[in-house]
Amino acid sequence: MEPIVLHLPAALKPLADVLSHAVTFTLAAVEHARSDEPFDYAAVERAVATLGAEVQRSLHQTILAACDRQVPRLLIGGRLHRPVLRREATYYTLAGPVVVTRTRYRPAGDPYATTVDPIGVRVGVVGAGWLPQTCTAMAFLVQLDPSREATQAAHQLGVLPYSRASFERVAHRVGELVMQERERVESALIAAYVLPVEATGVVISLDRVAVPMEEPRRRPRGRPAKGAAKRPVVRLWHMAYCATVTIHDASGKGLHTIRYGRMPGGDVDGLVLGLKDDVMTLLGMRPTLQVTLLCDGAVEMWNLLGEALTEAALGRAIARLVDLWHFLEKMGKAARRRFEAPQATAWLTRWRLRLLNKSGAWRELQAEVTAWGLEEPREQKDRPVHDALTFLANQGGAGRLEYAIARAAGRPVGSGPVEATCKSLFNVRFKRSGARWKDASGEEIVRLRALHLSHRWVAALELTLEAKRRDVRRVA
Helix, strand or coil: CCCCCCCCCHHHHHHHHHHHHHHHHHHHHHHHHHCCCCCCHHHHHHHHHHHHHHHHHHHHHHHHHHCCCCCCCEEECCEEEEEEEEEEEEEEECCEEEEEEEEEEEECCCCCCCCECHHHHHHCCECCCECHHHHHHHHHHHHHCCHHHHHHHHHHHCCCCCCHHHHHHHHHHHHHHHHHCHHHHHHHHHHCCCCCCCCCEEEEEEEEEEEEEEEECCCCCCCCCCCCCCCCEEEEEEEEEEEEEEEECCCCCEEEEEEEEECCCCCHHHHHHHHHHHHHHHHHHCCCCEEEEEECCCHHHHHHHHHHCCHHHHCCCCEEEECHHHHHHHHHHHHHHHCCHHHHHHHHHHHHHHHHHCCCHHHHHHHHHHHCCCCCCCCCCCCHHHHHHHHHHHHHHCCCCCHHHHHHCCCCCCCHHHHHHHHHHHHHHHCCCCCCECHHHHHHHHHHHHHHHCCCHHHHHHHHHHHHCCCEEECC
């Protein structure tokens, strides 16, 4: 085999050493492959991945060292700094940690100010040396699965060779940053959104989902028993919030859904104001968009949306609908008091078609259910007919049961996107066996997961982490 001479600058000597190891390994593997001996190629894959990681770390080490500054004066974020000390520091990459010698600086004239690492602020490290793409990848894995499983997945893939505690700490730190930069990032994301050509309307939905929460439990009186928990807790269920902004076409088919969530103790009013800002931005892009509020029958949801999303605030008419399937579910319970199961199903199917095709059909339905004469007395615990009549009176009277009009206008009549968000945002991640959450740490995972489910992860994390970077310049 004819040799090839590769010339590298002296600054890349660490890389040359790694490449030399890679060449030696490859030649040995080629000789083994040409023989008739058994070949464990999984071992080859692992070795190649290890060599690749060494190459990555060598490159990172060289590039990060070039970001260091050894000058008597340095402008960091527009403020004059002077050198204080020079030591080794560890930076964490996708392929593992690298050590770089760098100088720390302190603001001039302030001997008590915190020292600054010019490499860290220039590249935008998170926490104690975590590089931006590294912490982004770790946060992505943790919003998918618990930190233990995220760590195992990363190690199987041959990346991010860090501990479970590191995954937990870094992911929540990224979540904190996402929350701190929320208004700026969400405004930038919706402003950069490209509306599909076929989009004709936007649907705003709000819903709730139960989440297991951890709360302190009062100790019993007297001396604690031997082996008793030092910090007793209880697992209780509270209601978290999901919200969606869905862009749809002329047939009511959803084209894209932006998903949001809040823990039970989260800022729900801020969530609704964020929905309003999204809708107003979309209307600014295309004033012809129809606006629909679509929820189940919960009074709280309608009150929350009704305070911010009004005709006066948006400057246009707003259609309001109760999710058709919630409505039919309530009517179905009443029908089973009047009919046997097969007849109840047929009756419900007939009324579904009538509701979808005839304006004001809910009034006819209300009259028919009333004519049954089956409304239960107040003292009866289970009152499906009474509940159905109350629902018809309240929601119909509020104009939220006009499905035929909505369908003719090309609006959706079901709140599937927000129902799916409750499942994918909370149920899949938050309701594992024995899981329990606190508002603060749970909120960080909710925000991260909502970005992923909305297909906004890359753009949102880039916008979030750019806030960690600062301008670093030498003083002439």
